[in-house]
Amino acid sequence: MKFIDRAALQSYRGECKTRSAALERQILVCCGTGCMSGGSLDVYDRFRELLAEKNIHVAVNLEPEPHGDTIAMKKCGCHGFCEMGVLIRIEPQGYLYTKVKAADCEEIIDKTILRGEHIERLAYTLDGEVYKKQDEIPFYQRQTRNVLTHCGHIDATTIDDYLAVGGYEAFERALFEQTPEELTAEMSASNLRGRGGAGFPTGRKWAEVRRHRNNNLAAGKSAQTYVICNGDEGDPGAFMDRSIMEGDPHRMIEGMLIAALAVGSDTGYIYVRAEYPLAVSRLRGAIEDLERFGLLGDNILGTEFSFKLLISRGAGAFVCGEGSALINAVEGKRGMPKVSPPLYAERGLFGKPTALNNVETFANIPQIISFGAENFRKVGPESSPGTKAFALTGNIRNTGLIEVPMGTRLREIIFDIGGGVPNGKEFKAVQIGGPSGGCLTAEHLDLPLDFDSLRKAGAMIGSGGLVCMDSDTCMVEVARFFMHFTQSESCGKCVPCREGTRRMLDILENIVAGEGKDGDIELLLELADTITATALCGLGKTAPQPVISTIRYFRAEYEAHINEKRCPAGVCTKLRAIAIDPEKCKGCSKCSKVCPVGAISGKVKETFAIDPEKCIKCGACAETCPFGAIDS
Amino acid sequence: MTRERSEPEVIEAILEKTGIGESYVIAILQAVQEHYHYLPQWVFSYISARLGVGIARLYSVATFYENFSLEPKGKYVLRVCDGTACHVRKSVPILTRLRAELGVSAEVPTTGDLLFTLETVSCLGACGLAPVLTVNDKVYPAMTPEAASRLLAGLKETEL
Amino acid sequence: MKNQDIMTVNGIPVPLEGESNVLAVIRKAGIQLPTFCYHSELSIHGACRMCMFEDEQGRLAAACSAIPEAGMNIRTNTKRLLKYRKTILELILANHCRDCTTCLFSTDCKLQDLANRFQIEDVRFPNTNTVRKQDISSLCITKDQSKCILCGDCVRVCNEVQNVGAIDFAGRGSKMTVSTAFNIPLGESDCVGCGQCSAACPTGALVVRDDRGKLWDAIYNPDVIVTAQIAPAVRVAIGKAFGLGKSESAMGQITAALRRIGFDEVHDTATGADLTVMEEAAEFLARLEKGPHEYPLFTSCCPAWVQFAEKKYPELMEHVSTCKSPMQMFAAVLKDRHGEKPQFHVAVMPCTAKKFEAARPEFKADGGAFVDLVITTQELIHLIKESGIVFAELEPEAVDSQFGQMTGAGVIFGVTGGVTEAVLRRVSAAKSQNALRSIALTGVRGMDGVKEAAIAAEGGELRIAIVSGLGNVSKLIERIRAGEHFDFVEVMACPGGCVCGGGQPSAHFDEKKARGEGLYAADRLMSAKSSDENPLVANLYGGLLKDRSHELLHVSYGTH
Structure with missing residues (x-):
């Protein structure tokens, strides 16, 4: 079914909204990478099986004629609370169940779905308090989820759910109501800065691409331009883009379509890193849906605008996150960065002007076009407006994906949202911006996180990985x-x-x-x-x-x-002094057997000893000792 | 090397899907690797002739990206994530344990019977589940050396 | 008066004249900004980071890729920049086999030169590349990974200029190398032996194979006589190494030097070239008579081109002239003399690929090669130096009288367009000086990679193309395949022809161009301009070559 014009799209979207609204009762099973590895597909299948057994009518898509008894089963994207997976959200109550197993499904159907009761043992608890609803959990309560707003709430495997929440309305406006210049001006007015790390203003980037395109055209050359989405999220400890691609792929693609209109492009590429197979399959599904509906392809919605979108899968190279290296990779070459100038806005993919933005940047675009630049700038500081997604990992209680206004203070993120450092240890530092960033310490806890403040402190937002480190970290x-x-x-x-x-x-x-x-x-x-x-x-x-x-x-x-040849945190193994405590040693000989260098000797049932000359301080003995007699 | 016999029909089927041209080199090599679990040497001369791209250039591309292997890989590819979050939560002991049990190393990552390959992988973006391990793309969360060892034993059992 | 755009370099105003990068402007200002990976004829690589400059705001940029703008005010020697350059050199040196005293490339080495210039007294990092990793499989080039600084010049020459693609980067990061596919020996790779990689290499990682040992063995073997032939391009490239004028012919000194080294006979390859002209012209005319061909007649003097054609365009081999190269024609004639002792024949060539050609089975008879050894200009320079000969003080000497006649046509073989011009002189009916001069003006001269000429002939015009650089050859072949017609194509693998051969001392473009001009100057001094005017040639056809010209002067490649 192809939408031949704007009216066709609008009418179908209207249907989706109606159908979605009619499906009041929903079971949303998180099918992000995290929860899937925890068995969420088994949970999903178990639900389906049980509902069938119980003769309860199930809708896996938005049904043409829903009725009140129907239960919608959805595979949604990442909620960002991976540590608590498998996560199940129940609508209309908004309950969030954590660590759900297939064995829990029957109880959930019987109690929650059929009778509306809450199951306390599956709820999230913190400091003895039980949180029924997702929105009440401090982790979520303190966030401002704009880009991630649909992640975990809509079915990421079908376009219908995205249309039901107003999907492609921004694109529609851009296509029918705005000129490329107006789109670029709107982006410039929003002052959206690239979320990939460097923070370059998106509007200016597009304007440059457009300018070079027009220059080429005036010089009698090809007017070809490209739009590329950088989904090569390589920073260790960062998974914002993964979650968007898996959980709300259409939002990002809509941003790309708008970019294509602005810079006059007919071909786009999404470069996804090799380690994200699920993101690739979600994007593929999304592209297939769009092609089927005629939202990708020739003469979209009956207009002159044609756009095709291709996926380029990475083959394992962190450096491809760098723009010119990524372009080389898309061209089938070694992903080595190129000299600049020329900038890729002038000579990018296949030598043509190229608009290259990252996943989160594209995902920000639909809201700017729908609600205007001014509205966008209401959140965050003047120089870095909008929100930013961060991945919280390391020694922090609530590991996960969060979204907060730019300029939020570090303290709020680490302690209020992240729940602070676990196991009674002290906060020592946070590494921000991955391997390109720097560390921030307790003295920076009141630093607002935005591009400029961080740069001054010798760190950078990077793509948004926040690795928290406690006092035991060297x-x-x-x-x-x-x-x-x-x-x-x-x-x-x-x-x-x-x-x-x-x-x-x-x-x-x-x-x-x-x-x-x-x-x-x-x-x-x-x-x-x-x-x-x-x-x-x-x-x-x-x-x-x-x-x-x-x-x-x-x-x-x-x-x-x-x-002093000393590791204050006691982490560095080579600086450890490993010795066997004669008080605790029972002479079991296990340690001497695991020692890879034969540094431990002794007679069985007598105290063993380590030869410090031979010992390489690997710590294998300490891990093996059943009596805790080896101190390292 | 069990698969060094040329199978042009396999490559032709791949080229049919990917397209023919220098910009498809990575996609072609990925498809070849998916089929054979590594890149056999004969494939390079075949693709070189079909694409008009020099063999040294293809070799250059193949050796740049971590996912390509010029050596046959095991039936089960175990990858231990060594991203920041996994590292902080002790992924190295898991790697050490698995290496010891499989008798493999960083230099020789594949067992002689071609059943297992053990590698490290940069962040899988599943940091909330750290430390993680994948077996042929299936993610296993919150691993410990013991859990990894049990997982390996299970795999070995199915192969008996 | 129009206001000229000005850039300021180290306080000195420099006018901008359309330079494509800041480096060119800086060099114009008389500053030798150091670089490893910049060559004007290659794409910008930007990897060595030696050519950084600093602007007024303290921002740094690489001069090779920065675009000059009017009003820029830059400095190239600030304290920071000097420190960074030294650190970068130190980093390179720490991963470089520093056996400089025993390295063939010592004193020619750019790394050594810059280490001296920046007075690197101490490398603070342990040397991680102490053992030589040589690949001696190629007859033409010796590769030593331990000397490689990964500037990528060779990779770009091999791919961008020559379209051979025998080498490329392999692996990445600190494990990166320059490698053949699967790291097979260079001698088994797609390499055609042109040696342009070694000409571009700033260190001793890619050098001309050194065969001097074999020469000394022959010289001190009482059972052989050692004969030499000297190719045209050698004489205009050797002088600079000994402080002589850049490009004037030093043929007389070379001859004198070879005699002092112990050669028994010294000859000039130009004589062989005259034979080639005769044969090639005859072949061309005979082919024309047969009627139009889809493909032109390609010349066959260049062994790297022949190998390139065999590997990349085997279907074109039937259109490659069957004429042997001048070196092989002359060797066949020389070796046809049977004296008391067997000859050990040495060809002194500007060319690395000739070493391969000499070893081809097609050029062997009765178990022996026509050319027993090829030494390049570079090796000749080393030979002269190690013999202690003060080259600049040598009185020029004439070559041996037996084959002592040659024409200007044979001499200009060493530069791109020379073969064509020589053949045109031969086929031209008018032989006056003015008639021959006008041939020079048909577009055959100059250093352009592709030159085209249309020559009026009976029944229409002949279309001729002169190509140098194998990449240009590939492009021309594409054009021919697309339907363009040519009758005759002269191919030289090295851009600029043999004067720019891989066996010549490394030089900048201007110097290479001057070498070509040196050959034309030598041509002007020759009384005979056209090969058919060489009395020796007539004698040979009447004598030794009688009924045997095909046997001795032609070859069928790939039949062995």
Whole structure:
């Protein structure tokens, strides 16, 4: 069925809204990557099975003629509360059930679906308090979910649900009521800044693409332009874009369609990283739906506008998150960044002007077109308006995906939403912006999180990963971890990044192994300065950030490792003193058997001893000892 | 190397779907890898001739991306996530344990019987479930060395 | 007067004249900003990060990719920049096999040069590349991964300029290398031996294979006589290494030097080229008589092109001239003399691919090769140096009298367009100086990669193309396949022809161009301009070659 014109789309959308409204009772099973790995498909199937047994009419799609008794079963996207998965949301009550197993389904149907009762044991509890409804949970209550508003609430596998919540209304307006110049002006007025890390204003980017397109046209050259969505969310500890692609793929695609109108493009690519197979299949489904309805293809809704959308799957390279490297990858080449200028707004994909934005940026666009730039700017600070999604991970109570206004203070995110540091430990630092970012400490808790404030503090929003670290974390080891990551993900093209990160990693490895030397900190900083100043691409330039910021705020920890051969957090294994406590040792000999270097000897039923000369401090013995006699 | 015999019909079927041209190189190699679980050497000369792209260029692309393997992989590909969240929640001991049990290493990741390949993977974006392990794309959450060991034992059993 | 656009470099105003990048402006200002990965004829790579400059706001950018703008005020030698450059050099050196005293490329090495310029006294990082990793499988080029600094110049030359694609980057990050497909030995790869990679390589990672040892063995073997032929392009490229004028012919000094080294006979390949002209012209005319062909006659003097055609366009081989190269024609003639002792024949060539050609089975008879050894201009320079010969002080000497006659046509073979011009001189009915001069003006001269000429002939005009650089060859072949007609195509694998060969000392474009001009200057001094005017040629056809010209001067590739 193809919509031949605007009226056809509007009438179908109207139907979807009616049908959706009629389906009052819904079971939404979270089918994001997290919950699926926890068995959400089994839960879904079990529900279907039981409902069939009980002769309850089920709607898996929006039915043409729903009736009051029908129960809608939906596979929705990520709620962002993955640790509590499998998550089930029950409508109309808005109950959220956590850690649901297939075995719980019968009880949920019998009690909640059929009788409207709440099942307390499945609800989220915090500090003894039971939270029935999702919206009441502090984790959600303090968020402002705009971009993620549909994630977890609509069926991510069908376009009908998206239409039912007003999907493609913004695109429709853009197509029929606005000129490309007006669209670009609206984007500029909104001051939406790219959510991928650098924070470049989207409107200006589009205007540049449009300008180069027009120049080409005037010069008698091709007017071809491209729109690319960067879904190569490679920062470890970041999964905002994954959740959007899995949970609300149409929202992002609608943003791409609007971009295509603004820059005059007929072809778009979505570049999705290899590690997100579910996102790829959701996007494929969405594209198929759109092609079927004629919202992608030639002469969309009877207009001159034609647009086709292709998926380009990554093959495993972090550096492809960088724009020019991504373009190389889409062209089937090695994902190595290119020199700039030319900017890809001038010569991008296949040498043509290209509008490249990330997933979250595109997902922000429909609301700007629907409700206007002014409305968008009501949230967040003047210079960085709107909301930002963050992934909260690490040593934090509520691991998950959140969305807050730009400029929200770190304290609010870590403590009010994230629930603070678990197990009674103290907050030490938060790594923001992944391997390109820096760490922030307790002194920054009142720092508003927006592009400019963070840059001043020597960190960056990056794509929005927030890794929380408690007092037991060794910051030198954290720096080593990130340097290991960037070093192994360096594309190898430019000298400073290829050779420099490797030497920095060598030095850091020496330090955590107790072989640090006087002058190492200075050499690290010198290398960091050279790399930051001279590396070819943005990822290279920011690679030393974690080292720079940990030295800035935790220099004493580095000095303890180097000068005293001591790891203050007790993390670095090579700096451990491992010894067997003769009081506790029962002489079982297990430790001597696991020791990979044969450093432990003794007679059975007598006290064993470790030869410190041979010991490599791997800690295997301590893990094996059934009596806790080995202290590390 | 059990599959080194050329099978042009397999590649032709792939080219039919992907299209022929330099910009499809990655998609073609991905499809080949999905079929054979690695990239057999003969495929390179075949694709080179069909696409008019040099073999050294194809090799260059294939060796840039982590997901491509020039060596046959095991039937079960186990990947331990070593993203930040998983690392902080102790993914390394899981890796160490599995390596010991399989007798593989970073350099030789595949068992001699071609049943198992053990790799690390950068963040899977399933940080809320850290540490995670995947077996042929199926995600196993909240792993421990013991749980991983049990999972492996289960896989070994089904192969008996 | 029109206000000219000005940029300020280190305080000095520099007019902008359409330079495509800031680096060109800086160099115009007389500043040798260091680079490893910039070559004007290659795409911008931007990887070495040595050419950074700083603007008034303290922002840094790489000069190779930055676009010059009027009013820019930049500095190239600020304290930061010097520090960064030194650190980058240190990082490169830490991963570079630093056996400089025993490296063939020592003193030619750009890395060594810059390390000296920036006075790197200490490398603060442990050297992680101490052991040589040589690939000696190719007869033409020796590759040593331990010397590679990954600037990618060779990769871009091999792919962008030559369209050979034998090497590319493999792996990534600190594991990245420049490699053949599956890291097979270079000698087994798609390499055609043109040596342009080694000409571009700033270090000793890709060098001309060194065969001097075999030469000394022959010189000190009392049971052989050692004969030499010297290709035209060698004489205009050697002088600079010994402080002589850039491009004037040093043929007389080379001859003198070879005699001092211990050669028994010294000859000029130009003589062989005269034979090639005769044969090629005859083949061309005979082909024309047969009527129109879909494909043109391609020349066959260039061994890298022949190999390129065999590997990439085997279906075109039947249109490649059956004439042997001048080197092989002359060798066949020389070796046809049977004296008391067997000959060990050495060809001194500007070309790495000739080493491969000499070893081809097609050029072997009775178990021996016609050319026993090819040494390049680079190796000749080393030979002269190690022999202690003060080249600049040598009195020029003439080649041996037996084959001591040659024409200007044979000499200009060494530059792109030379073969065509020589053949046109041969087929031209008018032989006056002015008639021959007008041939030079038909568009056959100049360093352009593709030149086209239309020559009036009986029954219409002949369309001729002159191509140098294998990438240009591929483009021309595409045009021919698309229906364009040519009668004759001269192909030289190296851009600019043999004067720019892979065995020549490395040089910038201007110097390469001057070498070509040096050959034309030598041509002007020759009394005989057209190969058929060479009395020696007539003698040979009347004597040694009588009824045997096909046997000795033609080849059928791939029949062995």
